[in-house]
Amino acid sequence: MSIIGQALKSYRMEQGFTQEQLADGICSVAYLSKLENGKISVDQTVVMNLCDRLELDQTPFLIKTDTVFHDELLQWLSDIHIFHILEVDKRTPSIFETKRDAMSIDNQCLYDIALLGYYLMTDQLQNAATQCDELEKRPLLYQACDPFSFFKFTGMYYRRKGLYHNAIERLEQANDSYHEQEDAELYITMATVYSRLNNILISNKYAQLAFSIFQEKLFYVRMIDCQIVLGVNYSLVGDVYSAETYFQQLLEVDGEHLLDKTRANIHHNIGYINFRKKEYHDAKQSFERALTFNVNESDFLNARYLLAYIAMQERDRFKAKEHIQTGLIVANRYEHLRYKIKFRVLDYLLDEQTDKLVDYLEDEVLSFFETNREEIELKSYYYLLGQLMFDQKKYKRAAECFKRSTDGLVV
Structure with a gap:
């Protein structure tokens, strides 16, 4: 069935016309309603006049579909x-x-x-x-x-932008609307987003579903991508030993047939495991290796972020500033709000701009991560705000923040 009627309805609503206003002098409101809902055959003269009123090019509405x-x-x-x-x-x-x-x-x-x-x-x-x-x-x-x-x-798209709450809503809608067969690419994306939202059980379920489908098709690159998600989930639940073993095994299969993004992901996640173990020298090597591949910089902003964080821990102000500024350039170029926020927080910390950081946390940071339903990030920023409030002797507010940092996000 043609979507001419639905297209006219969309443009009508976009321009703020009511059905009565659009139909006036062209057709009855009843006809327009049936047309918009695909319940009546298309009258080309009527469609032509409706397009004129909406100031639309008539051609796409009148030519026969090729x-x-x-x-x-x-x-x-x-x-x-x-x-x-x-x-x-x-x-x-x-x-x-x-x-x-x-x-x-x-x-x-x-x-x-x-x-x-x-x-x-x-x-x-x-x-x-x-x-x-x-x-x-x-x-x-x-x-x-x-x-x-x-x-x-x-x-x-929203997953690539780090807008995980928006992403999972759309991905679940896709899953609900598709009944022909299972879609492995959808499942691996859902697994990744649920992992970011710290919903490990559901993430594992979709990663395993995707892996089974890719295995049937002998799609080795995507099988490895599924294994990467599972390895990340080991790390997130605190099983660092299993995660490390997992990624070392994946590193051994790093060959010419793998996409650069997959190879970069393997090195990035090995770096993340070393970062969690506070083995910063090895972590830096892995993060820097990940950034050498031909990948979109936006997808590996976390590697840059963790390099900046490590430099701050090592009191290398010059290197930290370099990573922060590069990260902000990339985040701004790709309008990646999540990392604009994270790098800006690091920048305020590095420059010891406490008052600006407090305002930024309260005005933008907490609300973003609460809306995005990232519980771990939200806890960490509440804890940071609590520390800043405590240093300013604002003990009541500090106590509230520390409580939120342990309670987590209430959904």
């Missing part, structure tokens, strides 16, 4: 979903040859959704940010076109 191109789009989208890089690269040139303005509204919407997935798959995060913003202007339209792809790709 079914051959539509099928090509569907195959491109399918390859993106399963991370089939070679097939995606093979089809991309012909997809991009067709101008978006020359597509029907149905093909435009499918193309828009697939393009977000393509940008994410190819690590074009700045393009992905622009594309996601476009989809979020008319979410009902894109949900009508392809709810599973819309929810999955926007969820994946």
Whole structure:
């Protein structure tokens, strides 16, 4: 079924028209309502006049859908979903040859959704940010076109941005809307987000589901990515020995067939294990190794953050400042709010700007991590604020913060 009606509804609502205002002099309100809900056949003259009133290009609403191109789009989208890089690269040139303005509204919407997935798959995060913003202007339209792809790709985007609460809402919606077969890429993304939210049992469940599917397909790179999530979860529950053993085994399979991102992840997580053991020399080597691979800097801001933290512990002010400034540049470039906040806190600590840090914690930091439902981060920043309040002899406020740092996030 065409989504012409849903597209008109989305643009109508975006521009603030009521059904009565849009229909006035063109058609009955009842007809417009049925058109928007896909319950009546399309009258081209009516659609033409509705487009004129909404100041929309009529062409996408009036031309016939190119079914051959539509099928090509569907195959491109399918390859993106399963991370089939070679097939995606093979089809991309012909997809991009067709101008978006020359597509029907149905093909435009499918193309828009697939393009977000393509940008994410190819690590074009700045393009992905622009594309996601476009989809979020008319979410009902894109949900009508392809709810599973819309929810999955926007969820994946929010995960890459560190907006974990937003991400898991979308990923769960994708999971609820898809009944054809299990989707391993969705599962591994959900496993990663649940790990970040410290929900280890659910994270392990989805990581194991994804691993089983990838194993059936002999997709070794993604099997290793699943194992990385499981290794991280060992570390998060305090089983550092098992986590270390896990990642050392993964390091041994580090070969030419692995993606740079996977290899960087292995080294980063070995560094994180050493960091938790306070073996800072080994941690630095692993973090620095992770940053040598050809990866998107935004995905490895945590390595840069922990390098800055270690430099501060070692009282190397110059190196700490260098990592903080580089981290802030990358976080600002990719509009990564989570790490803008984390590096800014380190910067205030390094420069001993206590009053500014207190205001920043109370005005922005705590609310961000509470909204994002990151319990561990929230506890740590409440504890930091408690220490600052105690130093300022504001004992009542300090006690409140220390209590929150032990109680955790109440959801």
